Amino acid sequence: xxxxxxxxxxxxxxxxxxxxxxxIAELLGETHPLSDATLQSxxxxxxxxxxxxxxxxxxxxxxxxxxxSGQSFSDWLQMRSGMFENIPDAVAFPETxxxxxxxxxxxxxxxxxxxxxGGGTSVVGHLACPASEKPQITIALTRMNRLLDFDKESxxxxxxxxxRGPDLEAQLAAIGYTLGHFPQSFELSTAGGWVxxxxxxxxxxxxGRIEQLFAxxxxxxxxxxxxxPSLPASSAGPDxxxxxxxxxxxxxxxxxxxxxxxxxxxxxQFYTVFMPDWESGVAAVQAVTxxxxxxxxxxxxxxxxxxVSLKLAVPEKKLSKLNMLFKLKGLTDQKCMLxxxxxxxxxxxxxxxxxxxxxxxxxxxKRVLSKMLGxxxxxxxxxxxxxxxxxxEHGVGVDTFETAMDWSALRPYINVVEQSVTKALKxxxxxxxxxxxLSHVYPxxxxxxxxxxxxxxxxxxxxxxxxxxxxxxxxxxxVAHGGTISHQHGVGRDHAPYLPAEKGALGMSALKALSHNFxxxxxxxPGVLISEETVGNTEPA
Ligand SMILES: Cc1cc2nc3c(=O)[nH]c(=O)nc-3n(C[C@H](O)[C@H](O)[C@H](O)COP(=O)(O)OP(=O)(O)OC[C@H]3O[C@@H](n4cnc5c(N)ncnc54)[C@H](O)[C@@H]3O)c2cc1C
Numbered sequence: 001x002x003x004x005x006x007x008x009x010x011x012x013x014x015x016x017x018x019x020x021x022x023x024i025a026e027l028l029g030e031t032h033p034l035s036d037a038t039l040q041s042x043x044x045x046x047x048x049x050x051x052x053x054x055x056x057x058x059x060x061x062x063x064x065x066x067x068x069s070g071q072s073f074s075d076w077l078q079m080r081s082g083m084f085e086n087i088p089d090a091v092a093f094p095e096t097x098x099x100x101x102x103x104x105x106x107x108x109x110x111x112x113x114x115x116x117x118g119g120g121t122s123v124v125g126h127l128a129c130p131a132s133e134k135p136q137i138t139i140a141l142t143r144m145n146r147l148l149d150f151d152k153e154s155x156x157x158x159x160x161x162x163x164r165g166p167d168l169e170a171q172l173a174a175i176g177y178t179l180g181h182f183p184q185s186f187e188l189s190t191a192g193g194w195v196x197x198x199x200x201x202x203x204x205x206x207x208g209r210i211e212q213l214f215a216x217x218x219x220x221x222x223x224x225x226x227x228x229p230s231l232p233a234s235s236a237g238p239d240x241x242x243x244x245x246x247x248x249x250x251x252x253x254x255x256x257x258x259x260x261x262x263x264x265x266x267x268x269q270f271y272t273v274f275m276p277d278w279e280s281g282v283a284a285v286q287a288v289t290x291x292x293x294x295x296x297x298x299x300x301x302x303x304x305x306x307x308v309s310l311k312l313a314v315p316e317k318k319l320s321k322l323n324m325l326f327k328l329k330g331l332t333d334q335k336c337m338l339x340x341x342x343x344x345x346x347x348x349x350x351x352x353x354x355x356x357x358x359x360x361x362x363x364x365x366k367r368v369l370s371k372m373l374g375x376x377x378x379x380x381x382x383x384x385x386x387x388x389x390x391x392x393e394h395g396v397g398v399d400t401f402e403t404a405m406d407w408s409a410l411r412p413y414i415n416v417v418e419q420s421v422t423k424a425l426k427x428x429x430x431x432x433x434x435x436x437x438l439s440h441v442y443p444x445x446x447x448x449x450x451x452x453x454x455x456x457x458x459x460x461x462x463x464x465x466x467x468x469x470x471x472x473x474x475x476x477x478x479v480a481h482g483g484t485i486s487h488q489h490g491v492g493r494d495h496a497p498y499l500p501a502e503k504g505a506l507g508m509s510a511l512k513a514l515s516h517n518f519x520x521x522x523x524x525x526p527g528v529l530i531s532e533e534t535v536g537n538t539e540p541a
Contacts, residue, residue, distance in 0.1 A: 005079035007385045014386035027433045031395030031455045037082025050135040051090035067138045070122030073399040081460045086131040088138040097255035116249040118193030121185040124492030147171040161192025177261040180207030192254040197490035198246045206296035221252030221518040230258040249525040251518040268343045270374030273365040281336040284363035296343035305435035306337040329366040401474045403483035406445040413481040424473040447487040496531035
């Protein structure tokens with residue numbers, strides 16, 4: 001069953017190896033866990049529902065708790081402490097677009113707030129609605145999970161927007177196709193959630209981001225139904241898909257999604273090579289993307305992430321042998337792991353592999369257990385989030401932040417971002433450990449994804465304060481370097497104060513006008529994307 005207070009299915013438990021605990025002690029000092037609330041104690045605190053009656057509403061406390069938050073660090077603290085800032089008054093589970101329409105019209109009559117809920121995997125505060133005088137109804141799309149139509153000739157599949165990654169891929173695989181959208185949250189996130197948060201999958205190099213895969217669909221808005229036709233291309237004015245992409249549930253509820261799918265590939269392979277250092281690694285991924293060599297994914301870890309990943313992936317005894325191999329190849333502790341994927345027909349993969357190997361070799365790549373480590377990446381590609389649990393139980397908070405920027409801005413950013421974050425709690429004498437990778441690379445620039453770990457405090461409140469300080473430092477460093485406040489996680493409430501720095505005052509007022517056009521009473525997920533205080537302000541808060 002899905003965990004009520006953490007990530008994923010409770011039958012899967014990740015564990016921290018002894019050497020990982022030793023490493024934590026070395027980096028963060030002694031750590032002490034906080035005690036977790038039980039589901040029953042959280043249920044006991046759930047206030048009486050204020051929701052008016054409707055046959056589609058479920059008002060049971062456990063269901064309301066399970067839909068009260070996403071997976072951001074502050075959401076995590078609410079779940080583990082059982083102390084939610086706000087809990088929806090009811091959850092609806094519509095099964096058709098018609099039922100969503102009915103709920104939306106009913107919401108207008110009853111003057112209630114609506115929060116669309118896909119897989120609940122948001123990491124930027126999309127779902128933890130602040131308390132309001134109006135009742136809040138969460139609309140969970142989970143039951144709208146079927147393949148509704150397949151236009152084989154055009155390779156367009158129409159799905160219910162609440163379909164989760166594995167169910168979507170299974171239904172497509174049954175007819176020989178794939179969407180190829182694999183965010184790390186694949187197990188739980190949904191097609192509708194991907195579209196409205198502008199998600200990016202691990203193999204975006206081949207299949208594109210969700211922007212390229214989303215062909216059209218149906219958005220039920222408080223003002224009416226917006227049908228977006230699927231066209232291969234159009235010069236008929238601004239593209240309406242762009243209004244829905246990144247709308248984060250503020251314009252309406254996406255009920256049906258038309259997606260561009262691809263026949264299943266004949267073969268798929270992953271390899272890992274080691275670059276002598278960060279500079280040569282960046283030059284290599286730049287050369288591959290700018291040379292338009294068609295790989296399906298590329299991920300370049302910096303030296304710190306390389307070290308941590310190897311320690312996590314390779315058993316201690318084998319690691320010393322591996323280190324000898326690195327030495328023989330002239331690789332030092334500055335080495336950076338570069339994992340890449342090849343997908344397509346056998347012939348394409350063979351040609352592309354040769355092109356990639358030649359290019360990477362020119363930049364100093366060394367092969368050490370290349371296929372084995374590539375396979376390890378594939379095997380663990382969706383399992384990383386489960387490590388949050390043993391880390392938490394060991395007294396360690398873990399979170400990530402990400403951005404994208406042009407190559408010219410990325411180099412200076414990379415030089416300072418980890419320094420800023422690791423010093424964020426210096427005044428309190430608290431260590432923070434951070435490492436970074438590039439995983440979505442473009443000819444123009446790249447995403448940069450940083451993971452950080454810090455010791456939890458002796459109370460939930462203090463732990464939240466620690467996280468807020470780090471988050472602020474990270475966000476300000478991103479903005480100061482001209483990066484986007486998010487490459488793939490979206491804006492939510494956590495990033496809303498930084499959006500005006502990116503969009504400008506006029507841009508923000510246009511977004512606000514759009515929201516008022518579709519949602520004149522501002523009942524759709526208020527506070528997400530556009531924070532009232534920051535509209536018109538081009539400086540980050
Ligand atoms: C461990 C982990 C790993 C992650 N890895 C990635 C990654 O690799 N790439 C990536 O892009 N993201 C990643 N994310 C972030 C997250 O998975 C994405 O933002 C995802 O697209 C959210 O989809 P969801 O269905 O879970 O949406 P939810 O979290 O349920 O909702 C997110 C927002 O979308 C709105 N919404 C959801 N469905 C609809 C709908 N049908 N109509 C209108 N509004 C809707 C909600 O109101 C909310 O504002 C990760 C998150 C976690 C926890």
